[in-house]
Amino acid sequence: MNRFLVRCALIVAAFCQALPAFADKPGVVILATGGTIAGAGADVAKSATYQAAKVPVDKLIAGIPTLADVARVRGEQVFQIASESFTNEHLITLGKRVAALAKQADVDGIVVTHGTDTLEETAYFLNLVVHTDKPIVVVGSMRPGTAMSADGMLNLSNAVSVAASQDARGKGVLVTMNDELNSGRDVSKMINIKTEAFKSPWGALGMVVEGKNYWFRLPAKRHTVNSEFDIEKIDSLAPVEIAYGYGNVSDTAAKALADKGAKAIILAGTGNGSVAARVVPGLRDLRAKGVQIIRSSHVNAGGFVIRNAEQPDDQYDWVVAHDLNPQKARILAAVAMTKTSDSKELQRIFWEY
Numbered sequence: 001m002n003r004f005l006v007r008c009a010l011i012v013a014a015f016c017q018a019l020p021a022f023a024d025k026p027g028v029v030i031l032a033t034g035g036t037i038a039g040a041g042a043d044v045a046k047s048a049t050y051q052a053a054k055v056p057v058d059k060l061i062a063g064i065p066t067l068a069d070v071a072r073v074r075g076e077q078v079f080q081i082a083s084e085s086f087t088n089e090h091l092i093t094l095g096k097r098v099a100a101l102a103k104q105a106d107v108d109g110i111v112v113t114h115g116t117d118t119l120e121e122t123a124y125f126l127n128l129v130v131h132t133d134k135p136i137v138v139v140g141s142m143r144p145g146t147a148m149s150a151d152g153m154l155n156l157s158n159a160v161s162v163a164a165s166q167d168a169r170g171k172g173v174l175v176t177m178n179d180e181l182n183s184g185r186d187v188s189k190m191i192n193i194k195t196e197a198f199k200s201p202w203g204a205l206g207m208v209v210e211g212k213n214y215w216f217r218l219p220a221k222r223h224t225v226n227s228e229f230d231i232e233k234i235d236s237l238a239p240v241e242i243a244y245g246y247g248n249v250s251d252t253a254a255k256a257l258a259d260k261g262a263k264a265i266i267l268a269g270t271g272n273g274s275v276a277a278r279v280v281p282g283l284r285d286l287r288a289k290g291v292q293i294i295r296s297s298h299v300n301a302g303g304f305v306i307r308n309a310e311q312p313d314d315q316y317d318w319v320v321a322h323d324l325n326p327q328k329a330r331i332l333a334a335v336a337m338t339k340t341s342d343s344k345e346l347q348r349i350f351w352e353y
């Protein structure tokens with residue numbers, strides 16, 4: 001009996017000895033939504049042929065034992081989908097979960113694993129509506145974990161170390177891909193076949209190397225705790241759609257989207273957010289019927305649209321999306337229209353966020 005009691009005492013002592021280190025570590029929750037980072041393929045030599053959204057979050061965590069050196073990590077499987085299938089409802093559900101966890105004292109940072117196709121939209125949405133200065137880090141991968149030189153393991157490890165770090169607080173939603181620290185507002189997927197896929201037109205905020213963050217710049221636009229939008233007061237998003245601009249374009253798409261209920265049309269314009277002359281009358285008719293017209297640009301490395309440059313926005317009562325690409329402009333317009341349908345208020349919001 002004595003040997004048993006001694007053994008129990010030794011186990012308890014060992015646990016108590018380890019407890020402070022474990023308890024001292026930051027608490028990080030990984031919210032998994034699917035994508036390639038949870039993808040699986042049949043052939044180790046194939047990094048582009050696989051199925052997204054297959055591997056559960058607990059298996060992702062188990063695959064990186066060193067996470068426990070950095071934080072007390074636990075996972076929740078919020079969705080298991082390819083991110084091209086995200087809807088406004090997915091954004092609302094995810095945003096509310098992130099906000100609820102951010103309020104918990106035992107949560108110091110949150111990681112969202114996500115498909116890369118719409119990762120930039122979700123990261124911007126969370127940047128706009130979650131009121132916390134705790135790090136929120138959105139992460140994906142360009143190759144499935146079953147492929148040679150898969151990037152997901154290091155991307156996720158970096159995301160957890162950033163989410164656990166003090167110096168990432170108050171910098172808005174971050175995206176850690178390919179060792180870079182990018183702002184969730186600025187970053188966009190620029191190519192679909194390289195691990196260096198994500199770029200911010202105005203540059204990354206920094207790098208994360210061997211678990212340490214190196215910062216070179218800070219976000220300039222309003223975000224998180226400094227945002228006037230709060231996910232706790234948002235239960236749905238306005239239908240906002242995108243009409244692509246190109247040579248020979250007509251107003252058919254914009255009119256059809258408005259007929260289907262769009263409250264705002266984002267014009268993915270050419271160059272400076274330019275609009276073909278033959279399309280303008282149809283767009284002005286839509287504006288007269290109350291549909292907001294918001295000019296963005298689909299140029300690849302990032303547009304820069306200002307008022308009254310190539311279109312008389314004041315005269316037409318249109319809004320410009322400034323440097324937001326069409327898909328991000330859609331997110332901001334949908335969030336902004338939970339509060340206002342006034343075009344001058346919308347323009348203020350596009351300058352500030």
Ligand code: DGL
Pocket residue numbers: 034035036037052081082083084114115116117118140141142143
């Ligand atoms: N189906 C794409 C997505 O879920 C895969 C791309 C990826 O996650 O890298 O976004």
